[in-house]
Amino acid sequence: MLRIENLSATVADKPILKGLSLTINAGEIHAIMGPNGAGKSTLGYTLGGRPGYEVTGGSVDFDGQDLLALDPHERAAAGLFLGFQYPVEIAGVSNLQFLREALNAQRKVHGEEPLSGAAFIKLAKEQAGLLRFDMDMLKRPVNVGFSGGEKKRAEMVQMGILAPKLAILDETDSGLDIDALRICGEGINAIMRGPGKAVLLITHYQRLLDYVKPDFVHVLAGGRIVKSGGPELALELEEQGYEAVAA
Ligand code: ADP
Ligand code: MG
Ligand code: MG
Numbered sequence: 001m002l003r004i005e006n007l008s009a010t011v012a013d014k015p016i017l018k019g020l021s022l023t024i025n026a027g028e029i030h031a032i033m034g035p036n037g038a039g040k041s042t043l044g045y046t047l048g049g050r051p052g053y054e055v056t057g058g059s060v061d062f063d064g065q066d067l068l069a070l071d072p073h074e075r076a077a078a079g080l081f082l083g084f085q086y087p088v089e090i091a092g093v094s095n096l097q098f099l100r101e102a103l104n105a106q107r108k109v110h111g112e113e114p115l116s117g118a119a120f121i122k123l124a125k126e127q128a129g130l131l132r133f134d135m136d137m138l139k140r141p142v143n144v145g146f147s148g149g150e151k152k153r154a155e156m157v158q159m160g161i162l163a164p165k166l167a168i169l170d171e172t173d174s175g176l177d178i179d180a181l182r183i184c185g186e187g188i189n190a191i192m193r194g195p196g197k198a199v200l201l202i203t204h205y206q207r208l209l210d211y212v213k214p215d216f217v218h219v220l221a222g223g224r225i226v227k228s229g230g231p232e233l234a235l236e237l238e239e240q241g242y243e244a245v246a247a
Pocket of ligand 1 (some may be wrong): 011012014016034035036037038039040041042043
């Protein structure tokens, strides 16, 4: 589904990704862990096509397409979803308006008619239910005044509505209390487990991986993957730290 080969990227002319390679097959869940400033968020933003993140080398194939040649909205329409470490607030636009626009923009790229209001509300209710997220919250402006946990759950509802092929989730567990962590973990499993889907979880901690069991765990340090293993690698990292395990 995703084949990253030798990817290099700069932010503000500073080299951050330095020849990163990673392959994710459909049906797999991968976790990337790594010290602060290693380039984890930069990897997510670069794959999402965020302005300011400049690719200086390498290639990324997403489901048979040259991902790097696509505009950000085309990447989303192709089935790439990026969950942000710091979700943005959008005053004056309700979650429901935002989600409906996003979904219909995606359908348009695929030559599909916009979803009717009633069909959209039905879909939104289903997905909000999975995350135990109140529909009233979805009537409020995007993320404005939401707690950290509410922002992450709103983002998981968004993921459920957009139904991506590949979700890259950047520290979805940060700022979550124990119940919200479990609900988000179960939401990720419900939405993203299955044939034709894959997840890249970026996380500092093992605890999210207790709910969303990864098939592979990678350590990102110095702009590339320096070590890969199975779920046991996350436990080893938590016990011994990055320096000992990935030196
Ligand atoms: P991680 O998510 O692994 O903690 P990041 O990808 O956020 O790391 O950051 C990697 C490096 O890139 C850090 O040294 C950070 O300071 C730098 N960086 C990120 N964004 C910018 C920016 N907009 N301008 C300058 N440096 C940046
Ligand atoms: Mg960080
Ligand atoms: Mg980060």
